[in-house]
Amino acid sequence: MxxxxxxxxxxxxxxxxxxxxxxxAITAGTVGLSGVTVDGQDVYWVESRPQEEGRSVPVRLLESGRTEDVTPPPFNVRTRVHEYGGRCHAVLDGTVYFSHFLDDRLYRQSPGEAPVPITPALNVRYADPEADITRSRLILVREDHRTEGQEARNELVAIAVAGGNDEGGRVLATGADFYAAPRVSPDGRQLAWTEWNHPNMPWDTTRLMLAEMDEDGGLLNARVVAGGVQESVVEPRWSPDGLLHFVSDRSGWWNLYRLNGETEAIWPMEAEFSVPQWEFGASRYAFLEGGEIVCAYDRAGKTHLAALKRGPAFWTLTPLDVPFRFVADLQPRGSEVLVIGGAPDRQLCVARVSPAGAVEVVRESGTWTLxxxxxxxxxxxxxxxxxxxxxxxxxxxxxxxxxxxxxxxxxxxxxxxxxxxxxxxxxxxxxxxxxxxxxxxxxxxxxxxxxxxxxxxxxxxxxxxxxxxxxxxxxxxxxxxxxxxxxxxxxxxxxxxxxxxxxxxxxxxxxxxxxxxxxxxxxxxxEALAKDTHKFESRYLDGLIGPYPQDRAVYQAxxxxxxxxxxxxxxxxxxxxxxxxxxxxxxxxxxxxxxxxxxxxxxxxxxxxxxxxxxxxxxxxxxxxxxxxxxxxxxxxxxxxxxxxxxxxxxx
Missing domain, CATH: 3.40.50.1820 (Alpha/Beta hydrolase fold, catalytic domain)
Known part of the structure; x- marks a missing residue:
């Protein structure tokens, strides 16, 4: 009633x-929030602004508490890789590297300067940039549309931050249908990533790959370290001490694991520590300087935030008493974590969270009130x-x-x-x-x-x-x-x-x-969708309905x-x-x-x-x-x- x-x-x-x-009131006073990024002590996020024709703009939080836009109009920080996009920017020592939606090129924007393209116009798209600081380059997912009439080709490529990428990047890994989440080890000697092939989606079956990098940045001894049939591995991430962590649903639930000689389940639970990877850059756990792992997990329709800590013999999980029922985009900054959070009585916001659960909101998604x-x-x-x-x-x-x-x-x-x-x-x-x-x-x-x-x-x-x-x-x-x-x-x-x-x-x-x-x-x-859609979902219906055209009658029904x-x-x-x-x-x-x-x-x-x-x-x-x-x-x-x-x- x-x-x-x-x-x-x-x-x-x-x-x-x-x-x-x-x-x-909704459109005038609301922005989308995503892409939280930490560069040293500086905090950035991306705002999608309906009042600017949907333009996506990285925003920097200044020490004074004020904010400033990083990219001027008409630059639109978005990517069309997989059509759904996701994270397409990185920040290194105050310089922002990003994909511009209107031409799909990568740009470099140094403080106080105008954006400068570092890739040519080649009909290729980029996403999920990872800094390879040792070699002054970015490692990204590239979606190549240069061959007309053929399916786009996805690869991992390296882009020199200084420019000179006339071919659109150096190919590091190719052959799989899809790639995501390239992550460089803290010592710069290893690269981890996920990959998968048709007809799988990344929440069905993926492989976690690991390779050494030689002095020139090429990959050696690439091998599968997790994943396979009926196992979805997502969110590979290195701890500060150089251990590879990842989320896998091998137990039936997306739980957190690490490679420490052998694969170790950190905290088995009937809960989801990640989400379907429709977009690039999901981040549901982060390493703090004190050794804790702050993580978000879904259970019974509610997102919880907690701190995992390794003791002498076992892990402990401590829930954080925060006013959020949804949490995403976790990014560490020293002893605190930046998140995007929301609750039944609170719009989405960017907030700082301490290991004790103290919360400071730094950006609300909306100005409208009720x-x-x-x-x-x-x-x-x-x-x-x-x-x-x-x-x-x-x-x-x-x-x-x-x-x-x-x-x-x-x-x-x-x-x-x-x-x-x-x-x-x-x-x-x-x-x-x-x-x-x-x-x-x-x-x-x-x-x-x-x-x-x-x-x-x-x-x-x-x-x-x-x-x-x-x-x-x-x-x-x-x-x-x-x-x-x-x-x-x-x-x-x-x-x-x-x-x-x-x-x-x-x-x-x-x-x-x-x-x-x-x-x-x-x-x-x-049936028409099976014949006419983009690469990422071109075989999705094999699992949702059945293989086409063998099951054409089912598609029509x-x-x-x-x-x-x-x-x-x-x-x-x-x-x-x-x-x-x-x-x-x-x-x-x-x-x-x-x-x-x-x-x-x-x-x-x-x-x-x-x-x-x-x-x-x-x-x-x-x-x-x-x-x-x-x-x-x-x-x-x-x-x-x-x-x-x-x-x-x-x-x-």
């Missing part, structure tokens, strides 16, 4: 509450699903100070189906969720089978079952909260982006639980576009025209099929946007447009909305 249903509050139709959380009486806090929810199994979700109830819904009515439900499909719902203060709850919607953020954070077996529930297990879990989640009396079963809608968009379209096509839905750059035809005649619900579509992961034709074809059915529908396409929306005006339009679409479906007029929406087959 509505939490604000007491006396003294005024009644407003659900969906039309006078919310102060406007799309304008009074505590209007903040909807997540309720951890377990629900039964198919085959006697359980899945998980966070329920956010409608909440706005001094406002309630009409008497004898239940609120509508907005179910969120995350992407990936290995993503995960996180219990942090999301402005977008509060956008809905302060308007009278209940929101259910679902961790369906296949989500990360619950161990390898939970992730593998989707093997061969994509479009079935995820959909059944979302349907069962919605039915569970409706049967419990939390929401109106006649006014439940589903929304999702990318893989979540596919789950949305399957749920609307093959089930009758939801009254409407929205697909943000979602998949409607998995799981594609909503072929079953539009079953649709009876309104569907909205929002799509970036530069999307290389899910091409725009996926949305256009399904939109036309829905429109031909005579159902209310809309397709909004965004110039200059790829897989996900970064520009403020497009984020606003998508958020407000989705609200307006549900207003049309349920007969309410949203408050504080400036956009317009051209709904086809509108009966109103």
């Amino acid at each position: 509505n939490e604000q249903s007491g006396t003294g509050s005024s009644a407003h139709p659900y969906g039309a509450w006078p919310s102060p959380v406007t799309a304008e 009074e505590a009486a209007s903040v909807s806090l997540p309720e951890a929810t377990e629900f039964p699903t198919e085959n006697g199994q359980t899945a998980f979700a966070f329920l956010y109830r409608p909440r706005l100070a001094d406002v309630r819904g009409p008497d004898a009515q239940l609120p509508p439900l907005l179910l969120l189906s995350h992407g990936g499909p290995t993503g995960a719902a996180q219990a942090v203060l999301h402005p977008e969720i509060q956008f809905w709850t302060t308007r009278g919607f209940a929101v259910l953020d679902v961790n369906y089978g296949g989500s990360s954070g619950f161990g390898r077996a939970f992730r593998q529930r989707l093997e061969g079952q994509w479009g079935l297990v995820d959909v059944q879990d979302c349907v069962n989640a919605a039915r569970f909260v409706a049967a419990r009396g939390d929401v109106d079963p006649a006014r439940m809608v589903i929304t999702g982006g990318s893989a979540g968009g596919y789950t949305t379209l399957c749920a609307l096509t093959f089930h009758d639980t939801f009254a409407a839905g929205t697909s943000h750059y979602g998949v409607s035809d998995v 799981r594609s909503p576009v072929h079953f539009a005649d079953r649709l009876t619900r309104p569907v909205a579509f929002f799509q970036g025209l530069e999307d290389r992961v899910v091409p725009p034709d996926q949305a256009r074809t399904m939109y036309e099929a829905v429109r031909a059915r005579g159902l209310p529908t809309v397709l909004v396409e965004f110039e200059g946007e790829g897989h996900g929306f970064r520009r403020a005006e497009n984020i606003r339009r998508a958020l407000e447009g989705e609200l307006m679409f549900y207003g049309h479906a349920f007969g309410f007029t949203p408050a504080n909305v400036a956009s317009t929406l051209d709904i086809q087959n509108s009966a109103r």
Whole structure:
């Protein structure tokens, strides 16, 4: 029920509450945070700014506590390796090296100087730079697109920081389909990295490689030291005393290990010490100068921060009492660690954390505020699903100070189906969720089978079952909260982006639980996706559905576009025209099929946007447009909305 249903509050139709959380306020006052980096005593991070057309900017924290932008406009510190990118900058003695999104070249920016390119324009991309200080170079992942009509080639290369890289770098390792996480030992004599081949994804099967480096920087005696079939090894990292550490799920859980003559499990636990490597540069543990390892791990839908310390005979793990339920991007600075953290009542922020758990916030991701009486806090929810199994979700109830819904009515439900499909719902203060709850919607953020954070077996529930297990879990989640009396079963809608968009379209096509839905750059035809997507995911569907074209009939049976005649619900579509992961034709074809059915529908396409929306005006339009679409479906007029929406087959 509505939490604000007491006396003294005024009644407003659900969906039309006078919310102060406007799309304008969200985009004007929020930045994305990533890429925390420490250079000596200096701290850097990267801000993705919707108000600057999504430009990503490294920011330096000064000793005075002020901050300054490192790169001037129009430089955009992003990479398109694997299309999802990730870490693409490094800092050495105050000089920043970075990938510029507009031309894919590497640049050097020394203090007080303009950025200077150190690689030519060659149609290659770079990611995950690691400093090889001994040889004055960077070691990176390079994705080579120079051979037209062929799949891009991924390699490890060395780039001299002084320039002169006419061929785009010296190749150090080649032959595998994918590379990640090159890491140089403290003495500069060894290089570790991970690699894997089609049809595997890095959360399925990877190899941890180790090689010596000769005086010239070439690799010798490269060998596998961990990983293999049905083992995902990620996040190799060297301790200050030269021991190689890594995270492996050989036990069924991503746990922390080290090589000390033989492989040693540091702290076996049914918990996840890493995340699926969609982007480069994940960092969930860090070495402090006192010998502790500060680590973040997921257990029961919550991220914990703890300190591991080696005693005379065994390790000890001490939880840190920090106000965060999500922690990422751990980077050491002496006896403290820098993190990105968030909580149900706190937006993401960059913060310093001491070994004792003291926290100092140095950058908030948002300037927008919401009074505590209007903040909807997540309720951890377990629900039964198919085959006697359980899945998980966070329920956010409608909440706005001094406002309630009409008497004898239940609120509508907005179910969120995350992407990936290995993503995960996180219990942090999301402005977008509060956008809905302060308007009278209940929101259910679902961790369906296949989500990360619950161990390898939970992730593998989707093997061969994509479009079935995820959909059944979302349907069962919605039915569970409706049967419990939390929401109106006649006014439940589903929304999702990318893989979540596919789950949305399957749920609307093959089930009758939801009254409407929205697909943000979602998949409607998995057969077309198998034929037309980028290298990183070009064989992903082998595991999620089956090998193609051998299992073509299964691909067709799981594609909503072929079953539009079953649709009876309104569907909205929002799509970036530069999307290389899910091409725009996926949305256009399904939109036309829905429109031909005579159902209310809309397709909004965004110039200059790829897989996900970064520009403020497009984020606003998508958020407000989705609200307006549900207003049309349920007969309410949203408050504080400036956009317009051209709904086809509108009966109103």
